[in-house]
Amino acid sequence: MTNGFSRRSFAAGAFGAGALAAGIIGKSGASLAQGTPKRGGTLVATWGGGEPQACYVPAGGGSSPTFSSSKLFERLGRRTMEGAFEGELAEAWKPAADFKSYAIKIRKGVKFHDGKDMTVDDVVYSIGEIWKKYAAAAALTDFAGVEAPDSDTVVVTFNKPVPEFFFSSLLCGNVNYVVPKHVYAGSDPVTNPANNSPTGTGPWKFKEWVRGSHFEYVRNDAYWRKDMPYLDRLIIRYVRDPAGRAAAMEAGDIHIGVFNPVAPPDIKRLTGTGKFVATSKGYEESVWSTSFEVNMRNPIFAKREVRQAMFFAIDRNLIAKTVYYGYARPGTSPIFSPNKEFFTADTFKTAFDPKKAAALLDAAGHPKQKDGKRFTLNLLAAGWFAENGKIGAIVKQGLEDVGVGINLTVPDRPSSIKRIYTDYDFDVAISNQANPSEPVPSTTQYYTSDGIKKGVPFRNASGFHTPEVDALVEKIKVETDPAKRKALVVEFQKITTLECPNLPLVELESITVASTRVQNHSNDPNYLAASWHDIWLAS
């Protein structure tokens, strides 16, 4: 899962005007891939956030290092825009009959940037030492071992049956890369100096990092995909200020910006010149939400009706329209609506209804007192995104309208992480989540007892857990029949929407802005984390 605080600069207000969004995005599709690829040239890219702490962070470290490292390293598999899984550094994989192990056939002829061959040893090391301990520690709880029975095959074994969708998603995970064993073995992967000048197998080779300015990558001439990449150089440039990014794009200094690089008015201005397109494609596997969590440690929330009342009192459409300028839609389920595999609309709905909220609070034994208040709560809006503070004001108004007193605070990022996920110092909180299609563990961990990990952000901070949900998630983890598994996930959604411990207020749309010269972009469902091997620049 992507860490929530990594997406710092969608704060730049880069969710544009709704009407504007529809028109702009409509233009983009045809321009993403046209004509015969042209060779050569330098592409300058940016993203809607800051410079990473390291070029590669084994545990992920957020979207910024994922963006920089994903051009240098590669995964065993990838997901296509159509939703299919296909091999990248693996040619194929298949489960054993009991689904307790998977055999991965490794692609031959792949070389690391230092000229050494990628072998099964590198894959075994990456899965056993990097994924298990850092990159996919939360997902690999039932991991039993990994070995290479021959020079072509790696076998991963588990203590329990593992669904194929889960395993395939694991191979495509954000930073589940194949790293060179000869560089990392015997060192602490977190502090290995190679993290700042990585050696991978990707289409781009690290050349230089000018701190505070940019990364410079050059074409990997020994890349295993024939005749790719098309470009000679890829520059990842960091511009902290969204207005500065817009100016740099308009001046032709930056060709493409992913993940909300500029403010909404600038999207309109740039696309209005006819030299840029904007698209919301390329984020299907990394949908973000703004969530509302209640702290079950407060006895007031022991009754389900009180939790439900909180959600009935909040106008999610207002949030989508005013805070995100229409670049968002009300959330209805912990599984987000673009998730074709598992989303269901058949859940308990908590659409804006202040009267119902008031009635639920009355019925739960919390009538209004003489001062007009039923009780008072501490609302913490996580300050890593500017939008959260604005949503906090809307939520405060909505809850106060039904007689719930609110003390709103908007601490900065470190304080928010500590108060929500370490100290549990909140009654209700506004936070953010980003989830891929596979619900285990990225989504389910917010609702299970094993998701309660003090000090680890973007886990179960509400403290909600029931034997019923724990058991259901355990079934989801091991159910290998896709249809039965989907039914279980639907059941999971029905229970969690009814219980209301932590639900999305809105699902967010992310935007890429690119020069019309840029071809073959936004063609991966997690484009920020894609390798960009086939991107090219038209004349």
Place this chain on the structure above:
Amino acid sequence: MAAVAAGSRGRAALRLLRRRLIQAVPLMLGVVVINFCLIQLAPGSFLDLMTAENQVSDPATIELLRKTYGLDDPVWLQLVKYIWALMQFDFGFSYRQNMPVIQAISVHLPATLLLMVSSITLALAVGVAAGVVASVKVRTVWDSLVSIAAMFFFAAPSFWLGIMLIVLFSVKLGWLPVGGMATIGGVGGGVAGVLDILHHLILPTLALGLFYAAIYARVMRSSMLEVAQLDFVRTARAKGLSRNRVTVSHVLRNALLPVVTILGVQMGTVLAGSVVIESVFSWPGIGSLLFDSVSSRNYPVVLGIMVLGSLVVIAANIAVDLVYMWLDPRIEIR
């Protein structure tokens, strides 16, 4: 006689330098203690973020990290250890950049110093010249123009001015680069490389320096008008000296004293202002490093920047004192 006077002034300057350096020791100690305590008051620590970003949840590992980074010591002991390390020029280690603090800062410091020096130079040159023109041409259209321009640049927020400069000179006219310190990919070293950096330096220097130029222009104008009324100027005129000579040799030199005074005081604010300008122009100075370090509670780097920043301000103020003595030999600063 002149040689004796010069020697005497030289010795006085050395005495001043020695005194200021001794005074700088408790000053630096105060800076370190106050900044260390302020940082400790902020909620959340870099360990919280580090464990969060690396998804570390094992209490034993967290405790080990706490011990590794010396966070299990009482705060007073951490402070004593930090001061002891500083005395050995050890600024600590930045876990985030995975390198010693001094190395992390030294990567960015030259860019900030370059921006500061160029901005101060611009501010002094433009501000003093504009102030002189306004005072010599007092109550004329030139005086009004200088006053209006000074008011505009004083009132304009530097980030707004920066963006406007980018829109005009980079986006519309295409004369100057939008940001960065050098052309990515390079134009080669030597003279071409220096010219490339200067090309990139123009807009950030204008955005940062014009604010201070506005202040200096206003101060210079009033100071010039005030000094022009003094007896020694009247005497110089009575001796038959030309207007230009009186203005340059007598009025200007004495009128510079207030400008030099505020220059020293403002060294710290110039450093702070560069943080904003660096953000607007993607200038790879310590501004972005400081911003990231504060938001990630990377205390060793924050403290390192504070200490080095204080050293720069102290050094600048010592230099100002020496310039003061040079400008006005009557002054012996104690």
